[in-house]
Amino acid sequence: MKTLTRSRAVRAPGGFSVRLDVRALAVVVLLLVAALAAGIALIGTGDARIPAADVLRTLAGDGTAYQDFIVNELRLPRVLVGLLVGASLGLGGALFQTISRNPLGSPDVLGLSQGSTAGALIVIVLMGGSAGQVTAGALIGGLATGVAIYLLAWKQGVHGYRLVLVGIGVAAVVTAVNGYLLTKADLVDAARAVVWMTGSLDGRDWDQVWPLLVLCAVLVPVVLVNARGLRLMEMGDDIAGALGVRVQRVRLLLMVCAVLLTAAATAAAGPVGFVALTAPQLARRLTRSPGPNLLPSLCMGAALLVAADWASQRAFGADQLPVGVVTGVLGGCYLLWLLVTERKAGRI
Template identity: 65%
Template structure:
């Protein structure tokens, strides 16, 4: 056991936590019926008026909590995959797990006209099956970073084709419902989405954080990690399974929110200037990014509210292009 901490990393984590709290309060107070930040805090503590209590606790609090949990889940899962693959492009967005969840959800929507709960289960199963398939196809005496990314990109292309086929075969109502889900949105989220996602995060966050030291050693290479006593394949499989479950749970709760898992770990690493996965700061950065995107989707476009998935897609696409140019200049791709 070591109690040594990185002061800069701790400072960044504290700053991100404070930012997430402030953004959450501001977002709860934002809407057609605005509420002052101090009134939001007072209502959360149980001292608000009946009208404020209904708006805050029943209408807006679940949406903000889903945004916090989904952002943290995507940020932490992205950090795991980027560390395991030792590649900044090793994100669930590009490895096909989000598309696997989309296929599972669309099968339930289009073929079975399932309820919201059934769609969530379909997304979980689809994402998990896609993750297992990518892992098995990329495995050859271990997992190599670029092989994992290339297999994931190929799987994504196949899954996108399946999604397009399902939409073309759907009736108008089912196709409209599928397209709304595919966009990724926090609108209409209630406590039914909060509790299952909170349970998954409560179980998997400690599992991933508890393996943070082993993950840092694995970034030095499998041989070095073996020499330091890390059971590499078992640890890699456990972490990838936990990260896949986090990604699919986030997709089941809010649809496929793109690029948070790609950008959050990289931004966290640049802020902390620390080696390793920066798991905690990546999760906090994911929450902050999704809260900012949700605020922008509600307020930055006037009366026309956009699904948050559109905003993250626009920003994330620009970030991905910048990352590709940076990696090319550095000679890594």
């Protein structure tokens, strides 16, 4: 009887039915509301405080010229970048964890974040590039690292544990390269690199919003269309293949999507830690549903990052604490709690 209350079969046009998980849908709606509420609160936070009602009025086009400048030109792009980066990291983390069949299979562990950092450091330290060039370098570094991990993990296909082990090895090598690059930088470039490596939404504008928005508009539907194949792959490649899933093709496509989402998010905001690791786990605990939980993970990532940015400003003053520090502390505490819980349950 519990299964009947959790999900419902909905008849769609064309004669086929879709099973709808009511609890998962409710979680998605609540997370979207939480993300938007945190975004509105974040827009009103800063040296010039703006009440939530005035923020909504300004977004609707009825604010004063002063409010319009503060809200639409200065703070709205930052919030949108936070929502898009959080959503990209949450979805990318869910894809990696499902493909690797390992809760630690996130971009932080697999080396993608470190690869993006290496690309940015090369531009900063060796080329003295502009902000736009640093973003391009981070994107290229993340993509190159993803390709290297996939090729090194390939042996008649890519399998979960081999992917994680290769990713950990690549992450160690790239981390060493990043340390070497920092030692070769002068004081100004080193300080600039460390600020970028912390992960921050400070100074983000519409130039970061549009590329992320376009990328998410393209990749998110592609991922959701292949969600059924991804869920069947959790039962094993042989069973999924017998049910008509082109396993290696779907895995490669979704890995490319995950790498692009992660690299673009890192290029836009720096290597924001632990969002990709914790968002899918928290979403799964809320929905209590098996499977990849792609949409809940996406919404959880967006809500987590914007809420963390709001908390950093409220607790320490505007722009005094980068959001990457907050997510790192919260994510590390959650990881320790998860490990203790799993150990007590006898699963590790």
